[in-house]
């Protein structure tokens with residue numbers, strides 16, 4: 001069986017003791033991994049890890065980090081050239097993680113907007129798919145995505161059917177993770193049911209959001225199978241068939257070999 005963890009943070013400190021083992025556990029189970037960049041250094045690490053361990057990488061600046069690269073009016077000069085160089089490297093398949101976060105709002109909104117729009121522009125120029133983070137910011141994110149000519153995935157979907165439809169109408173995919181396995185996520189599972197399976201991606205968002213089967217533990221890419229086990233049931237589908245379709249979806253979106 002093949003599955004893809006389309007959203008991992010393998011550069012996280014949480015993997016400092018056993019990064020290679022965690023990668024091997026996933027690969028031994030037939031799981032491919034796309035690891036995210038969250039700032040310039042993290043994006044560089046993601047690319048080096050991808051090349052060393054035969055993963056895939058996305059390069060980007062997470063909204064939490066936006067204020068380090070923008071004063072709220074313009075983007076620092078070196079950001080686009082540095083990301084552009086990384087984007088040209090082998091095994092780099094997307095611009096991400098990018099987006100807006102009004103829930104924690106670790107960076108001021110104007111800085112988040114400057115960074116988000118600039119990185120969407122970068123993705124558009126290179127025809128690269130985007131990996132989108134949105135939290136309490138869906139209205140602005142959808143408006144900005146509608147104006148940009150990018151395609152990609154809205155990751156960690158935890159909304160209702162109406163939000164799913166708006167995302168689908170933009171041509172985007174939706175990524176689901178451990179949140180969909182939690183006992184209290186009945187309404188989310190109902191919303192997921194409305195998403196055409198051809199537009200669904202599996203992910204972990206590790207080290208965060210371990211699925212119910214590993215509650216309280218650090219999350220890791222191999223646990224994407226536990227996500228798939230629950231979500232395949234939502235579709236009333238066997239795990240094998242679900243894995244095949246969602247893997248094909250990721251391969252199509254990220255143009256994986």
Ligand SMILES: [Zn+2]
Nearest residue numbers: 007036097205
């Ligand atoms: Zn993430």
